[in-house]
Amino acid sequence: MTDGTHPLPGADPSAGQPSAGSGASASGASGSAASPLPVFLSTEHWSLLGTRSMTWSEIMSRIQIHLTVLSAFLVVLALTAQATGFGTPFRVLAIGFASAALVMGTLTAVRINTASLEDADLVRAMNRIRHAYVDLVPELAPYLTAGIHDDDAGLMHTYALGRRRNTVLHVVGSTGVFLMAVNTLVAGTLGALVADASGAGTALTVVVGVVTALLYALSQLEMGRRTFTTARDVRFPTDA
DSSP: OOOOTTTTTTTTTTOOOOOOOHHHHHHHHHHHOOOOOHHHHHHHHHHHHHHHHHHHHHHHHHHHHHHHHHHHHHHHHHHHHHHHHHSSSHHHHHHHHHHHHEEEEEEEHHHHHHHHHHHHHHHHHHHHHHHHHHHHHHHGGOOSSSOOOSSSHHHHHHHTTTOOOOOOHHTTTSSSHHHHHHHHHHHHHHHHHHHHHHOOOHHHHHHHHHHHHHHHHHHHHHHHHHHHHHHOOOSTTTOO
């Protein structure tokens, strides 16, 4: 017979006794498994996605309102031309409508530029979160489509979903350039209307319209350049 103080013959006295190391590792594994970090990262990720969705929902609504008002102006001008011809009342109304449309379009373009910058910052922030996912679980890396770096290369990787995309084509096809084209046409039309109302000839009216459109387009490009050349907070560059 044996009691609790005498081990069986040939038995290891340390068998069944938890070691300090095993206890520490078990405690560490339990602490790691219960870490709230992935939950916090996931919550922040969904918050950024929601903010990005609301931002572009607002932008699409403003563009839709602007184009709807612009279309309404054209309809009113067409009805006015049918009723009074292309005389002084039509010219005054056309200049007023074109001026109002240009102001609305310019304000919308300003908002689109700031929203595009906000969108880029949101994408960078989500790239940082994906970088944290890969740091926590490195084997996730091959399964991620969007980028994990917050520099320009990582930003374009997310926008293009891993494909190679020409930056110029990406910018030219953007919502901001689309609205700039619409506003440029309105600006050129306004310049031509003012020149025609001032008694300028056909050739001079065309020149004034073209020059006005070009000057407006250049001013919008400069505004966009200044908006997007701000300093960036890059924490996880691609080459690091």
